[in-house]
Amino acid sequence: MNGIKILLYHSVGDIDPRDNLGIRVAKEDFYRQMRFLKEDGYSVCTLKDAVEKIEKKISLREKATVITFDDGYKDNILNASPIIEGFSFPATFFVTVNYIGAVKTSPKRDWQSWECMDWDDLKELLKRGHNIGSHGVRHVDLCGLTAKERKEELKLSKKSLESALDEEIDFLSYPYGSFDDELTRLARETGYKAACTVAGGVNGWGADPFRLKRIEIVREDTKKSFKDKLEDIYDR
Ligand SMILES: [Zn+2]
Numbered sequence: 109m110n111g112i113k114i115l116l117y118h119s120v121g122d123i124d125p126r127d128n129l130g131i132r133v134a135k136e137d138f139y140r141q142m143r144f145l146k147e148d149g150y151s152v153c154t155l156k157d158a159v160e161k162i163e164k165k166i167s168l169r170e171k172a173t174v175i176t177f178d179d180g181y182k183d184n185i186l187n188a189s190p191i192i193e194g195f196s197f198p199a200t201f202f203v204t205v206n207y208i209g210a211v212k213t214s215p216k217r218d219w220q221s222w223e224c225m226d227w228d229d230l231k232e233l234l235k236r237g238h239n240i241g242s243h244g245v246r247h248v249d250l251c252g253l254t255a256k257e258r259k260e261e262l263k264l265s266k267k268s269l270e271s272a273l274d275e276e277i278d279f280l281s282y283p284y285g286s287f288d289d290e291l292t293r294l295a296r297e298t299g300y301k302a303a304c305t306v307a308g309g310v311n312g313w314g315a316d317p318f319r320l321k322r323i324e325i326v327r328e329d330t331k332k333s334f335k336d337k338l339e340d341i342y343d344r
Pocket residue numbers: 178179243247283284
């Protein structure tokens with residue numbers, strides 16, 4: 109199917125056996141995946157360009173692809189960005205405000221005690237031509253909050269990023285991919301231009317910019333499954 113394929117990554121680095129969600133992709137695998145995009149003629153654009161094309165129904169180049177990262181782990185700038193930049197690809201990094209410059213810990217998941225990027229890292233990524241987006245303030249399931257709390261998360265994360273980075277923050281990634289009709293409306297009202305979910309699929313012309321589908325890439329992905337995810341699985 110013709111449409112924008114938005115890849116979703118979390119972490120790139122040495123495999124951590126405690127990562128029971130398998131969201132850390134090995135550096136060598138990540139490199140091979142990026143090389144595949146290049147060699148197979150994928151055209152990697154920014155999320156900004158992609159959203160514009162979807163909304164204005166500008167003809168989509170075949171194999172149009174966007175690379176995104178959720179959570180804001182330090183390895184994004186240390187390991188992933190040099191590889192991406194080696195292929196001259198732009199990417200979008202969705203960061204959780206409270207994790208910036210912190211070590212993300214979770215009492216339930218000790219694999220999550222991973223270091224996150226700080227403000228200087230984010231400024232550096234912007235300087236290199238990448239996009240920064242919001243992934244909330246606290247990384248909570250926004251659907252579990254009252255309307256007032258939802259608005260606060262959407263607004264505060266946008267404002268904090270904008271004032272610290274001196275950059276318009278147009279994009280949102282729903283924490284845990286959790287959203288409903290009210291949340292998409294609130295995101296629009298808050299001034300976001302688009303929002304990413306974790307629902308798998310391709311975004312064709314006229315797709316709802318506040319329900320963008322993504323293709324999640326995980327540790328277990330092989331050369332074949334990566335190719336399949338891009339070419340076959342979601343085309344049906
Ligand atoms: Zn997340």
